[in-house]
Amino acid sequence: MTKQHVNVAIAVSSPIISSGLKMCLMRMTDSIFNVVETSGYRELVDACNMHDIHIIIVNPSFGGIFNPNSFRNEVPHLVRLILIETGPVDEHSRKLYDQSIGVMDDMMTIASKIHKILNTDTENIKSKDLLSLREKEIVSLVVKGMTNKEIADKLFISVHTVITHRRNIARKLEIHSATGLTIYAIVNHLVDISDIRI
């Protein structure tokens, strides 16, 4: 089996803890961690936008006071936040994170906590990977050049539903362009190349 690549950002103000975390991640062997260390809040947001970061390990005092909720609103995609506990943390704050690691945790504990997050996400992605029959139907109509309104009328659904379907299709296939969708449709025999005007 190929190893999973995981992009991780470390947002910890202490360089000792930051480098230590990086070393721990690099020693883990069942996944490959690409680690970015960040030194400020803006830099962290930029790193998330540029590198498709999946996991962020952060301490609560990062960039003043780190607010997980407002941070999640700043990045467009889903990120998992792991709290690194460098001092006492109250239960309410801990709940704002997906997981927490203590500075005295041993390697086994750290690895199992991180993999718990990774496994849940992989399962979710797997089950969402394939297009449903309805979605395939919509792909074939889109590539034949029909508008959202025309598709909605033909399938007796709302335009809003068509848009939601199209958004899910784009996410599952990682295809966002009309030409890309046409290629998918031809290769998967949803349409014939002769039906397409190029």
Added chain:
Amino acid sequence: MQTPHYNYTPDDKMITLISDNYRMIQVMSRFGIKVGFGDKTVAEVCEEHNVDCMTFLAVVNFVSNPNDSSTFHLNEISIRSILQYLRSSHIYFLDYLLPEIRRKLLDGIRFRTSDVSILILKFFDEYSFEVRTHMEYEENHVFDYVHRLLDGIADPNFKISTYSDHHEEVTSKLRELKTLIIRYCPESADVNLLNAALFDICQCKQELDSHSKVENMIFIPAIEALETKISSREGCNPQ
């Protein structure tokens, strides 16, 4: 593997930069520096080629450590030099790299009109057109604005911050092209030729990423600083 954290200075030998990271050859040529400089230092080579040494080093250090913007100071940046760098990057992408990828792609997918290869090429052409439009917009509007700013003329209707950056879109399209080729390329494709095209696409994506980072982290902040300077001292001539 961990990339070593270098911070080059004017007294380093130019050859060291390239031995450490071959991608620096690209940066050098964008500044108009050709290879064949013997054992000269960065400062000496820059002086010979009329390149602003601090700006050159800012880009070199930033490209080596893209997550660390503390390796340069904005007030050391020569805007004219950075403009030259960005302009020759545009020429490189539009006149060399993209046509080169198209040529390899055309051979690699064994282009014919009866299968998806025509669509793959269409995707690429649409993409190239977008990149060209984006870069021409920068040349015609943004760079012109900056030239006027350098002459001390402020434009009340334009601020560098209003110029939105579309690089993210530009590189995500390239990722989509890569995905499309890998997943759906026709069976008749020539493996070796197609791989060459794919490697070029990956390299192009990496270079575009790096190009946009230089724009976002060095160019735009330097222009913002210039804007502030001009608006606070209306009428003064900035250098």
